[in-house]
Amino acid sequence: MHHVRRTAPTLALCLLLAGASACTAPDSEPPPAPAGLTAQAGSATTVHVMWNAAAEHDGVTRYRVFEGDRLVRELPADKTMVDITGLTPQTGYAFTVKAEDAAGNLSPAAPTARATTPAAKAEDRSAPAAPATxxxxxxxxxxxxxxxxxxxxxxxxxxxxxxxxxxxxxxxxxxxxxxxxxxxxxxxxxxxxxxxxxxxxxxxxxxxxxxxxTPPASGDGPGTAPADFTAAASPGTVTLTWTAPDTGHETREYELYVNGKPTTVIQFGIGAVPSGRAEHRLTVTEPAGTVWAVKLRARLPDGNWGAFSAERRITLVA
Incomplete structure (x- = not known):
């Protein structure tokens, strides 16, 4: 019996028979190895592993985290850090990460990052003091x-x-x-x-x-975030104050976010736009003890929303 080796058609024949769209070569080029890999023991049984995000043009869809030769976690492309748990105290570990693209191509391994877990402390239930500054x-x-x-x-x-x-x-x-x-x-x-x-x-x-x-990127012009944002709770009320961004025009409209979600648009009427510091009071009905994380952004002269202010956490009071 004779075995015939089948080969792919030449590009010219492929174009003639199937058209250009059918002749696209499969993606076989792997993304580059993740950069900036670090590993830091967080406790006697955990290590925190981090690396730099891949560039958008690398087409990375997920990361694979290895301890030695053992795959320990898989993460989507938007996650670039993970806690590896269940480790042994006073033990050295070696971690690396590989990136994978949509075609399944796997990058080379990032340079190994090493960490040693500290000794376990029996019955330690006392938390550290907070950093003072x-x-x-x-x-x-x-x-x-x-x-x-x-x-x-x-x-x-x-x-x-x-x-x-x-x-x-x-x-x-x-x-x-x-x-x-x-x-x-x-x-x-x-x-x-x-x-x-x-x-x-x-x-x-x-x-x-x-x-x-953070300053605007080169050529982006002046900052667009409301400055010096504050939030204060009093019985049944939350008072917000801020300084309008310097856009060259009056800023009449702001979008307020509470706990990461847009909740209302604050509008100042013609002739009522404050100069310098702006203030707005919200009537609240949520129970005392409710925690809010609040931030806002301004409507810019071109109609787009600007950058967010700082986020403030407040506890509502009765």
Whole structure:
């Protein structure tokens, strides 16, 4: 019996028989390896693994996280950090990450990041004290430096977690007092807080919040976020104050978000637009103790919404 080896038609024959659309070569090029991989022990049984987001043109659809040769997590492309749990105290671990595109092509592994979990502390239920101070400054349109003072704990701080809008976005080691955060948006106000964590995964309360405004990207013009935003609760009322963005025109319309969702549009009538500081009072019926996270943005002269103000958390009162 003779075996005949079948080969793909030449490009010219393919075009003749099937047309150009049927002759597109399959995607066989893998995305590049993820960059900026780090691993930091957060407790005796957890390690926080982070890496930089892939560029949009790389077409990454998900990431695979490995401990040694073992696949431990799969994440969608919009997630670039994960806590690996269930680990053994006082043990060294090696992590790497691979990116995968829509065609199933897998990138090379990122350079290995290593972390060693600390010893477990029996019956440790005491949380660390919160960092006493937090500072921040923009280092560019898409990055900011956040710094904090050292916290104390009866068994020792093992990590510092940076939060933005109530979501943890970064974890640093116990000996670190600051970190550069990347992947931010230009012309945006961010509010950061820092918590200390010990080897038993007890987290401190938030340290003091700090605002930082990233500058507009080159050529984007002046900032569009309302400045110096404040929110204060009194019985049955929430009072919001802010300074209008400098757009060259009166700003008559603002969109208010509560707990991440748009809830109302604040409008000032002709002749009633405040100069300098603006104020608006909301009547509330929710029960005392309800927590709101509030922020707002302005309608720009071109009809689009501008950047968000800082977000403020308030507790409603009776």
């Amino acid at each position: 937090t500072t921040a400054r923009a280092t560019g349109p898409r990055s900011a430096q956040v710094s904090w003072s050292a916290a104390t704990d009866d068994t020792g701080v093992t990590a510092y977690d940076v939060y933005q809008g109530g979501v943890r976005i970064h974890t640093a080691g116990p000996g670190e007092s600051g970190s550069v955060l990347t992947g931010l948006q230009p012309d945006t106000v961010y509010t950061f807080t820092v918590r200390a964590r010990d080897g038993a995964d007890n987290s401190s309360p938030d340290g003091p919040p700090v605002d930082v405004t």
